[in-house]
Structure formats: C-alpha cells, structure tokens
Amino acid sequence: MQLTIEFGGGLELLCDSVKIHNINVDPQDGEKQGSIDIISSFFNQLTLKNLLSWVRTNVIKERPEMFMKGDSVRPGVLVLVNDADWELSGQLDTVLEEKDNVVFISTLHGG
Amino acid sequence: MDSNSVEATRIRQEIDSLKSKKLNIEQQISSLEAQLHQLELNSNTASSLSNGNLGNSNGLSPDMIYRYSRHLLLPSFGVQGQANLLKSSVLVIGAGGLGSPALLYLAACGVGRIGIVDHDIVELNNLQRQIIHTEAYIGKSKVESAADACRSINSSTQIVEHKEAFRTSNALEIVSKYDVVVDATDNAPSRYMINDCCVVLGKPLVSGAALGLEGQLTVYNYNGGPCYRCLFPTPPPTNACQRCADSGVLGVVPGVIGCLQALEAIKVASLVGEPLSGRMLLLDAVSGRFRNVKLRGRSLQCEACGDHAVLTRQTFLDFDYEKFTQTPLSPGPLKLNLLSVDARISSTEYSEKVTEGETHVLVDVRPAHHYKIVSLPNSINIPLSTLEDRLPEISASLEKEAKKDSLDSGSSASLFVICRRGNDSQRAVELLHKLGFSSAKDIIGGLESWAHNVDPKFPTY
Ligand SMILES: [Zn+2]
Numbered sequence: 001m002q003l004t005i006e007f008g009g010g011l012e013l014l015c016d017s018v019k020i021h022n023i024n025v026d027p028q029d030g031e032k033q034g035s036i037d038i039i040s041s042f043f044n045q046l047t048l049k050n051l052l053s054w055v056r057t058n059v060i061k062e063r064p065e066m067f068m069k070g071d072s073v074r075p076g077v078l079v080l081v082n083d084a085d086w087e088l089s090g091q092l093d094t095v096l097e098e099k100d101n102v103v104f105i106s107t108l109h110g111g
Numbered sequence: 112m113d114s115n116s117v118e119a120t121r122i123r124q125e126i127d128s129l130k131s132k133k134l135n136i137e138q139q140i141s142s143l144e145a146q147l148h149q150l151e152l153n154s155n156t157a158s159s160l161s162n163g164n165l166g167n168s169n170g171l172s173p174d175m176i177y178r179y180s181r182h183l184l185l186p187s188f189g190v191q192g193q194a195n196l197l198k199s200s201v202l203v204i205g206a207g208g209l210g211s212p213a214l215l216y217l218a219a220c221g222v223g224r225i226g227i228v229d230h231d232i233v234e235l236n237n238l239q240r241q242i243i244h245t246e247a248y249i250g251k252s253k254v255e256s257a258a259d260a261c262r263s264i265n266s267s268t269q270i271v272e273h274k275e276a277f278r279t280s281n282a283l284e285i286v287s288k289y290d291v292v293v294d295a296t297d298n299a300p301s302r303y304m305i306n307d308c309c310v311v312l313g314k315p316l317v318s319g320a321a322l323g324l325e326g327q328l329t330v331y332n333y334n335g336g337p338c339y340r341c342l343f344p345t346p347p348p349t350n351a352c353q354r355c356a357d358s359g360v361l362g363v364v365p366g367v368i369g370c371l372q373a374l375e376a377i378k379v380a381s382l383v384g385e386p387l388s389g390r391m392l393l394l395d396a397v398s399g400r401f402r403n404v405k406l407r408g409r410s411l412q413c414e415a416c417g418d419h420a421v422l423t424r425q426t427f428l429d430f431d432y433e434k435f436t437q438t439p440l441s442p443g444p445l446k447l448n449l450l451s452v453d454a455r456i457s458s459t460e461y462s463e464k465v466t467e468g469e470t471h472v473l474v475d476v477r478p479a480h481h482y483k484i485v486s487l488p489n490s491i492n493i494p495l496s497t498l499e500d501r502l503p504e505i506s507a508s509l510e511k512e513a514k515k516d517s518l519d520s521g522s523s524a525s526l527f528v529i530c531r532r533g534n535d536s537q538r539a540v541e542l543l544h545k546l547g548f549s550s551a552k553d554i555i556g557g558l559e560s561w562a563h564n565v566d567p568k569f570p571t572y
Contacts (some may be wrong), residue, residue, distance in 0.1 A: 002336070007323075008325060008395065010323070015469040036493075065348075066348075074347065074348065074351070075346060076345075076346065076351055078391075083402060083405065088405065088407060105393065106347070107343060108320035108321060108322045109297060109298055109352050109354075110208075110321055110322035110360060110365075111205055111207055111208055111295050
C-alpha cells in the first residue's frame with residue numbers, strides 16, 4: 001500500500017531531518033512487527049496502530065521514545081490523516097487506504 | 112589604551128547620551144499628543160452634543176471615519192465591524208516574537224483597549240524578530256516599549272501595561288478585564304495556564320506558536336470548540352519542548368504567525384468571519400506551505416472544559432503548572448550539577464592554565480553549527496551526540512599534545528570539555544569518565560562564563 005507520511009514540529013529530526021517519506025507498506029507488515037490485530041489482519045487491512053509500529057521500525061532513526069509512548073504516539077504529537085485529526089477517524093483503529101497522507105506533528109511552544 | 116580607542120569610547124558615550132535624550136523627547140511628544148487628542152475628542156463630543164447629533168448615527172467621530180476608512184469601505188466589515196472592534200478589548204500575553212506584530216496590528220486597527228503582559232526586558236538578541244522594540248529600548252521593560260509603540264501608532268486606543276509575570280495568582284484578575292486573549296508566550300506551562308484561565312472565565316483564546324521554520328495557529332475555547340487540553344490532555348516530555356533560545360527561529364516566522372493571531376483576534380472581536388476554531392493552520396516556511404487541518408471537537412472527557420471537568424477558580428489558583436509540565440514558567444537556562452567538584456574547573460582557572468602553558472586538549476561538545484558561530488582558539492569540535500564514536504580523535508590529540516611538549520612518558524595532557532552554558536559539557540565528562548578518560552574536567556558555565564568572567568569581548572549568542 002502506497003502512503004505518504006510527513007513529520008513536522010521537530011519530529012523530522014528523528015529521521016535524518018527528512019520531512020516527507022513516500023512509503024510502501026504491506027498490510028501484513030504491521031502484524032509481523034508483533035502488534036497483532038486479528039480483525040484488521042483478517043481483512044488484510046492496515047490500521048494506524050500497524051502503521052505506527054512499521055514507522056518506528058523502518059523510518060525512525062533515533063530516540064524512538066520521542067515519537068511513541070506505549071503503542072501510541074507520545075503526548076504532544078498530533079496525528080493527521082488526510083488533513084484531519086485522527087480522533088475523528090478512530091485514532092489507532094483508523095483504517096488506512098491507498099494513497100492516504102499521514103502527518104505526525106509535534107506541538108510547538110516557542111514564540 | 113591607545114588614543115583611537117579612547118576616542119571611540121568617548122563617541123560611544125556621546126551617542127548613548129544623545130539617544131537617551133532623543134528617547135526622552137519622543138516620549139514627551141507622544142504624551143503631549145495623547146493629551147491633545149483627548150482634548151479634541153472631548154470638544155468634538157461637546158460640540159456635537161450641542162448640535163444635537165454627531166452628523167451621522169453610527170457613533171464614529173470624523174477622525175475615526177478618516178482613520179479607519181479602508182475598513183469601513185469593506186462591505187463585509189464596514190461600520191458595524193469597526194464599531195464592534197472599537198468597543199472590544201484584547202489581552203496579549205507576551206510581547207516577544209509573536210506579540211510584536213500582533214500588537215502593532217491590534218493597535219493600528221482600532222481595538223478599543225489593549226492589555227500587554229510581560230515581565231522581560233528588551234535585549235539586543237530580541238530585535239531580530241521582536242519588531243515592536245527598537246534599539247533605544249534595550250534594557251527597558253518590553254511592556255513599556257510595546258505600549259509606547261502602540262500609542263505612537265494609535266493614540267485613541269487605550270493601552271494597559273501589565274509589567275508582571277503571568278501567574279495563577281494574577282491571571283484571573285487580568286484576563287477577566289478583556290474580551291479576547293492572545294497567547295503569544297513561549298513555554299508549555301504558560302500555555303496550559305492561559306488555556307485553563309480562559310476556560311474558567313469563558314474567554315476565546317487565540318493561540319500561536321513558532322519555532323525554527325515552522326508555525327502553528329488556532330483558536331481555542333470559542334463557540335463550543337475544543338480547548339488546548341482537549342487536544343493535549345497530557346503535557347509532552349520536557350526534552351520534547353525546544354526553545355527558540357536553543358533551537359533558533361527565523362524572525363519572520365513568528366512574525367507571520369503573530370500577524371495571523373491579530374487577524375483571528377480581530378475576527379473574534381468584530382464578529383466578522385469564521386474564526387479558526389476546531390481547525391489548525393500549520394506553516395512550513397521552508398517549503399512555503401500552509402496546511403489547514405480539521406481538529407477534534409470539544410472533548411467530553413476534557414479536564415478543563417469537559418462535561419465532568421472539575422476546573423474552577425479555586426482549583427485553577429491551586430494548580431501547579433510548573434510541576435504538571437515539569438518546566439519552569441520563566442525558563443532560565445537549565446543548570447545541571449552532575450559532577451563532583453574535582454571534575455570541574457572555572458573559566459578563570461582554565462584561563463590561568465592556558466597562560467601558564469599547561470599541556471592540554473580542549474574539546475568543545477556543541478553542535479557543529481554552534482561551533483561555527485564562535486569558538487575558543489585551539490579547541491576541537493566533537494558534538495556530544497557523536498562523542499562516543501569519536502573517542503580515538505581525543506586519544507590522538509592527547510598523545511600529540513603530550514609529544515609536542517615532550518612530557519615524560521608517565522604523565523599525559525589534561526582534558527577539558529566546554530559547551531555553551533555548561534550543561535552538555537557535564538554530560539560529556541560523565542560519559543568520558545565511564546569510557547576511561549577519568550581525568551576529563553568540564554569548564555563550569557561554558558563559553559557564557561568565559562565571556563562573562565575572562566574575555567568580555569568574546570561573542571555570546
Ligand atoms: Zn477542553
């Protein structure tokens with residue numbers, strides 16, 4: 001499945017300062033990383049939970065604790081699926097589709 | 112001292128003295144202008160009252176009609192929008208990179224009353240982005256500087272100076288006097304505190320942030336929309352909060368976001384347009400892209416604005432925002448103390464060792480782009496993040512120095528570590544001790560201490 005993922009607000013520093021990544025994820029991959037999600041693997045679907053563990057393994061180069069906490073993102077990170085807050089699409093259970101755009105952005109405090 | 116430098120010092124002193132006289136005169140002029148304007152306003156009201164009407168029924172004086180004519184000509188804004196604005200009040204918390212342009216526009220556009228909160232003073236390294244302040248105000252209060260600038264743009268707007276740090280103890284009293292709040296602060300605890308205060312008092316909050324080459328903007332607590340805590344119920348880990356003082360910021364980026372904050376505040380105050388509530392604008396200045404994203408609605412579970420929220424005036428007063436976010440409200444530089452006394456030397460002691468010609472290696476552990484700004488002679492740059500991989504370079508340098516000064520085979524060169532403020536150098540020395548360089552010492556207070564105590568001409572940043 002082709003997806004575009006983007007990092008912002010400083011999270012790009014965790015992956016060699018590259019902000020935009022065009023990736024190709026096999027829906028089964030997430031499962032292989034150990035986060036078994038019976039329903040989504042039955043339908044051969046990729047959920048955001050699967051994607052997070054895939055990104056952590058394949059994209060994040062350093063300090064993964066700055067990206068994730070438990071099986072979700074760390075506090076202070078907004079996740080946007082096609083420019084909408086992931087809370088609106090089911091958070092970790094959001095089912096991703098071909099060509100979806102997922103943004104991970106750290107909230108800024110500077111001024 | 113040669114005669115040239117004596118002359119230069121004299122000229123500098125004369126310039127400073129003239130500048131302060133000029134500032135004084137400018138202040139007298141603007142105060143007189145404000146008085147004159149007030150007199151004119153009063154006599155206008157008096158004469159129009161005697162005429163029985165204003166000449167028009169919209170309540171705008173001829174001066175105001177002329178000043179705001181470009182607003183009045185806008186069909187979607189018009190007299191009603193301007194009248195609403197003139198009746199409104201906006202509080203801007205923070206007169207820095209975001210607050211500067213926000214205040215300039217809010218003063219210019221005719222908000223009736225503007226409050227400014229800040230406890231800082233203007234410094235030279237603020238001027239790159241905090242465009243409301245000028246060189247003449249270096250060393251003076253930011254609130255005073257910003258207020259003078261606002262008054263010189265629009266003497267008919269009432270400017271209220273709050274020269275104090277924004278704390279739970281004064282927050283409710285200050286915020287309750289305004290209709291709209293603009294968060295132009297620079298740290299996590301202030302953002303939570305301002306949000307909660309606005310929720311308690313039911314005030315819309317225009318929130319902006321900028322760092323590096325990115326900016327973010329949204330309106331919280333407006334018309335049933337989400338608040339800051341709906342989005343971020345848990346504060347981020349402290350090491351995820353970068354500061355402009357450490358990470359840098361391109362001045363115009365907070366400038367853009369501050370202008371947009373003024374725009375949102377104007378929309379809310381004038382009841383014109385669709386404020387950015389339940390949405391967030393993300394600016395990526397490098398690629399020149401804005402992204403307008405849809406946010407979640409108000410969270411029913413939110414601890415500030417949710418259906419079972421326990422936030423009241425009293426719980427707000429008692430809440431410890433510094434503890435909650437593990438971050439101080441006025442972020443002074445972090446002062447670590449990781450090492451024992453014998454693993455540290457002061458910058459003056461180090462300077463003595465250099466003068467005595469002690470055989471040594473000085474490792475500067477700042478990032479490479481910091482090292483390029485300024486560095487001590489004969490130091491080698493090995494950033495902390497790469498230290499473990501580059502130990503052989505340190506060993507080689509130590510051997511080279513020892514050989515150069517033909518030390519006995521038994522003794523070796525000393526190893527000193529320096530950074531910007533003396534935190535990373537301690538982390539580095541701790542690591543070096545673990546990895547076998549047991550004699551490594553850090554220079555207390557880093558290059559800032561060097562500039563302060565040894566060489567006042569050494570640049571700080
Ligand atoms: Zn809330």
